[in-house]
Amino acid sequence: MRAGSGLRTLLPGRHDYAALRTSWRADLLAGVTVGVVALPLALAFGVSSGVGAEAGLVTAIVAGLVAAVLGGSHVQVSGPTGAMVVVLAPIVATHGAGAVPVVALLAGALVVVAGVLRLGRLVGMIPWPVIEGFTLGIAILIFLQQVPAAVGVPAAGHDANAAVAALQSLGEATAPDALWSAGVVASVVAVMLLAPRVHPAVPGSLVAITLVTVVTAVAHLPVATIGALPAGLPAPAWPTVDLTTLAGLTGPAVTVAALAAIESLLSARVASSHASTGPYDADRELVGQGLASVASGLFGGMPATGAIARTAVNVSSGGRTRVAAVVHALVLLVVVGSLSGVVAHVPLPALAGVLMVTAVRMVSARGVRLVVRSTRAAAALFTLTAVVTVSIDLVYAVGVGIVVAAALSLRAMARAAGVHREELPGPPVAGDERIALFRVEGPLFFAAAERVLERVAAIDGVSVVVLRLSQVQLLDATGAQVLGELVAGLHRRGVTVLVKGLQPDHLGLARRVGVLDPLDDDQVFAHLDEAVGHARRVVALDTRLASAVGTPAA
Known part of the structure; x- marks a missing residue:
């Protein structure tokens, strides 16, 4: 029917x-x-x-x-x-x-x-x-x-x-x-x-x-x-x-x-x-x-x-x-x-x-002026489509134009994705130097995920990494897989990973791909203050344990 x-x-x-x-x-x-x-x-x-x-x-x-x-x-x-x-x-x-x-x-x-x-x-x-x-x-x-x-x-x-x-x-x-x-x-x-x-x-x-x-x-x-x-x-x-x-x-x-x-x-x-x-x-x-x-x-x-x-x-x-x-x-x-x-x-x-x-x-003429003046990428795409239309085939030109436009859009989206190390909120506390807070923002998808992995995985000399994910706008399967690989890799190095602000829309994918598998429930937070407080407690505990056995904290 x-x-x-x-x-x-x-x-x-x-x-x-x-x-x-x-x-x-x-x-x-x-x-x-x-x-x-x-x-x-x-x-x-x-x-x-x-x-x-x-x-x-x-x-x-x-x-x-x-x-x-x-x-x-x-x-x-x-x-x-x-x-x-x-x-x-x-x-x-x-x-x-x-x-x-x-x-x-x-x-x-x-x-x-x-x-x-x-x-x-x-x-x-x-x-x-x-x-x-x-x-x-x-x-x-x-x-x-x-x-x-x-x-x-x-x-x-x-x-x-x-x-x-x-x-x-x-x-x-x-x-x-x-x-x-x-x-x-x-x-x-x-x-x-x-x-x-x-x-x-x-x-x-x-x-x-x-x-x-x-x-x-x-x-x-x-x-x-x-x-x-x-x-x-x-x-x-x-x-x-x-x-x-x-x-x-x-x-x-x-x-x-x-x-x-x-x-x-x-x-x-x-x-x-x-x-x-x-x-x-x-x-x-x-x-x-x-x-x-x-x-x-x-x-x-x-x-x-x-x-x-x-x-x-x-x-x-x-x-x-x-x-x-x-x-x-x-x-x-x-x-x-x-x-x-x-x-x-x-x-x-x-x-x-x-x-x-x-x-x-x-x-x-007005349309041509507008598209040429808009952005360099738009001007290049306009010129490419016109040249291919005249020299090769007009339907092929549309296909080429769409593919190139998609590639340019992916490039722009990948550039919009970033990872930044931030200072911990509040007054500084002893041991803060062993905590790394990273803000991940923008679309975390296949074209940008590898760059995030390299940036965070290269961190050294810390005991705790806090991943601030509330500003991740898009998470695809590749992005989730890379995020899971990052968490697992840090976990194997003995670094405690805390995740803050994982959006509800992304939570299901993250669980299916195994991003949260190495983490306990108390390592996932909704608020930044809670995550940072937990990180400081982990560092303090590591310091006390190191003092008890007479070895320096990692």
Whole structure:
């Protein structure tokens, strides 16, 4: 019954539309606005990934609709994204465009499984410098991927690495094609930068593409265009693939699934920071995004993710329920059905210009400044993640970033752990020089325990060691084992060990590991004065015994 109840939380319900009565007008307007913004991006991402403009539109429509209904966010808008293009372009270069729907199906299934297994909250483990570096790296890759189209050189046949492909295309560019293409790009960039100054609501990318398309068509400029598009969605079908190719696509599918999960959850988390949009269900979001990619693959589309830019437009335009994202998909469907002939004349360099501006806008200058100025470790982590994203692989970069961040955190925690010898409280008493009081503080765990052992075990010339443990914040199995080894080692040397302030949360572990085995009950104290008083009595007793037998006290 619990399992059934848990699965029901991953399914849509009437509560998804609780605010629709009061927000439907704003949702409709927001949906149309996002649809207008999404059109050039869907075309551009489809072309840039190598699968074509049709696949970009199909993904925005099918995946956008499925994720809107089944996802875990009320305002998330899904479809093709720049980050996904970065991953798909090398896959297309290696396996061909026909492999993309297969990857969408495999990756979508993996994301669904991740949602069912309740792995959604893991995205919260990604550190802020890693996210910023990841975003910067993606923006650089998206920009570099547009260079071939910007200089009028076909991207096919170039190196899968975006930086190398960009350099190759610059070397192959020839006038006048390169000049015409660069002029189109410059025109699009200029319009997109000037449009917000005219009015913030003006969709700069759509206006730029419309103007450039009209000019190039009327003037018959020698630039490549999108080409013919079908007037409607293709029929759903299972993609054909042999076992050898399927095995070769398993690795890329895992990468795509990881990226889809990370980007979608990050986008949903950012959207949920707006109080009026409501919370989001991370696990349901994974299930919805996974099913969206599966549906997109069946229609010949690309893997989909939550789109941060389009989601932000939706929220800022007043979208508050899933109806807005549904309307966005329907607007694109109308465009495919009625304007496919017009869209076919859109110049490819114009789409490259749109993505170049989009890439630049992805990077927050303020966010970069903040992370670089915060700490040297954060700045190094940010730089490392960005470099690995551009030079190797973006999902690998996230993994490296998390591992390095964990190592830096452990290092900082280990430094916070310390052991200090303190003076005994109260007026000095004869024999105090034979008592060592150590204050152990911070986390006593595997990365710091050995240093504590070495510091205390090296003490010499004392009869009693008092371990003050009340300020130990964390005790793991290794820390407890080292503490037990320390107590046992001192005990074997004839040194009396007194333990003060062992926290109740740590007491059970200490007993299980055997820390207290060499000690009697009267050697464990809750108060420092009691422990020091007992230590002084032990020293006094040793002195009297030594005097009685005529030997000096140890």
